[in-house]
Amino acid sequence: MTAKKKSAEAFFRHPRHFGGPVERAVHRKAALLRLLTYFREERVRLIFLTFVVAAGVAAGVIAPIFQSQAIDAIAEGSYGRLPVILFWMLAACLTYAVMVFFQGRLSARLSQNIIRRLRCDLFGKINTLPLSYIDRHSHGDLMSRMTNDADNIANVISTSLGAMFAGVLTLLGTAVVMLSFSVPLTLLTCLTVVATVLTTKVIAKKMGKYFLERQELLGSLNGMVEEKVTAVRTVKAYAREERIIEEFDQTADKLTKTGIRAESIGSSMGPLMNTISNCSFVIVSAFGAYFALQGWITVGVISAFIIYSKQFTRPINEIAQLYGQIETALAGAERIFTVLDEKSEPEGGEAVPSLAHDVIEFRHVNFSYVPDKRVIDDFNFKIEAGKKIALVGATGSGKTTIVNLLMRFYDIDSGEILLNGRDIREYSLQSLRSIVGIVLQDTVLFSDTIRYNLTYANDKASEEEIRQAAKLANADDFIRHLPQGYDTVLTGAGSSLSEGQRQLLAIARACLARPRILILDEATSNVDTRTEAKIQDAMTRLMQGRTCLIIAHRISTIRDADEIIVMDKGHIAQQGSHDELIKKEGPYKDLYMTQFAGQAS
Known part of the structure; x- marks a missing residue:
C-alpha cells in the first residue's frame, strides 16, 4: 500500500457515500475467513436467504419464457393457450417480487445481527486495551473502526451478499436459457458483455485517481473544521477568523474542482452502460429478425432475448460495482480484527487483602514511554500507611507517570512497586484499582x-x-x-x-x-483560592487514615504534607517536609520563591 493511500486512511472514508476508490485488505483471505466465523450463529437464516435468492432468480429467469410463449401463441392464433400462459407468467412475476422483498428483510436482519456481535466484540476489546495502546492511537481512528468500517461491512452483508449470489445465479440461468433458444444469438449478445467489461475497467481506472484525491481533500477539510471549531476560543482570542476562513476556502475550492472531475467521470458510467445495452437491443433485433425470417427462431424468442440480453449484462455491472464495496469491507474487517488481536490488559491475579492501612513502596523503578528515553530513573521511595505524600516538580519531571505506574495504566520496565509488601503485578487490576x-x-x-x-x-x-x-x-x-x-x-x-x-x-x-488510597493530580488547579481553602479542609477530613499521594504545582496545597518529593528528570532531587526543604537551597525553595516572593512564574 502506497504512502499516499495510507495517509488517506486517516480520514473519514465511506465508499458508499463518496464512490471512492477501492481500499484493499493486506491479508484478504484471512480477513474473509475470520469474518465468515461471525456467520455461524446465523446458519439457519443464511440457508433461508439462499433459498429465497435462488427462488427469486428462478422466477426472474422463467418469466421471459412465458412472455415468449404468449407472443408466439398470439402470432399463431392459439388464443386458447393464452390464459394459462399469462397465469403462469403473472405467478412468476409475483414470486419474483415476493422473493426480492424477503431477500431484503433477511439480508438486513443478517447484517445487523452480525454487526452487532462484531461491534460488541470491538467495544469490549477497547475497554480491555492497555492505556498505552489508547495513547498511541488516534481516538478518531478507533471510532472510525467502530463506525465507518463496521458500516462498510454491514452494507456489504445487507446489499452486496444477496446481490452477488443472485447475480451469479442470474448469469448462469440466463445463459442456459439463451443457449437453449439460440446459440448464435447468444454469442452475439456476449459481444456487448465484453464491451461492458472493457468500458468499466477503463472508467474505473480513471475514476480512482480523482476519487482518492477528493477523499484526501475531504479528510483535510473535515480535520480543519473539527480543529478550528474545537479551538474556537483561541481563534477568536487571536482574531484569526479571516485567516482560517481563507484557508478553508482554498481547500474547499480544491475539493470542488476535484469533485467535479470525479463526478463527471463517475456519472458517465451510467450513460455509457445504457448505450452499450441499447446496442445489444439493436443487435438482438436485427439478427433476431433475420433468424426469424429464416425460420430458425420465433418472434417470441426475439422478445425474450431482448429481455435476457439486459438481464445478462446487468449482473456483470452489479458484480463489478460490488467488488469495490467487498474489497473495502474486507479492509475494514481487517482493521477491526487488528484491534481485536491486540494484547489486552492482564487478567487474573489475587484480590488486594482488606487491611486497615496500606503501605506503598517503589524499589529501583525504571520506566520509559519510548525505548531508550527513560522517564523514571531508578526511583526509590516508601509511602507509609496513612501518610500524605506530595510530588512536585517541573512539567515533564515524571510526577503523573508515578501515578500511571501505581495504577498500572502502564507497567514498569524494571524494578518493583509494592503494596503492603507484595508486587502490585500479583494483584488483579480490578482489585487494585478498586481501592484507589x-x-x-x-x-x-x-x-x-x-x-x-x-x-x-x-x-x-x-x-x-x-x-x-x-x-x-x-x-x-x-x-x-x-x-x-x-x-x-x-x-x-x-x-x-x-x-x-x-x-x-x-x-x-x-x-x-x-478509597483506601487517595490520589489527587492537580485536583484544585481549576478552583479559586477561596474555594481551594474549603476543599483543602474537606480533603484533610477525607484523607484521615488514608495513604495519600498528591501531585501539585501550588505550594499552598502541599504545605501540610507529611513529606514532599521534588522530582527532576525522573528521579528524586529533594525530599522532606515543607519546613525542612524551605531551609535548603534547591528546586523546592526556588519554586516557593517563585510563587510567594513575587517572581514571574
Missing part, C-alpha cells in the same frame, strides 16, 4: 444526571451518602441551585458548568468511592 480513588486535573463527566456522575464511583450509595460526599467536596450548594438539583442532566459532558464546578463534582465522586 483518583481525581485528575482533566475532569471527565458523562452526559447524564449529576447523581449518575457521583454514583459512578459507588452505584450502591444511598441518597444521604451522595449528599454527604457533595457537602464534603463543597459541591452541595451549587448543585441544589441547579434547575433539577441532583437530577440535573449535564449536557455536553458538563460543558455548561465551570471548570471549578466540574472539578468539585470529580472530588465528590472520589469521596463517594471511600
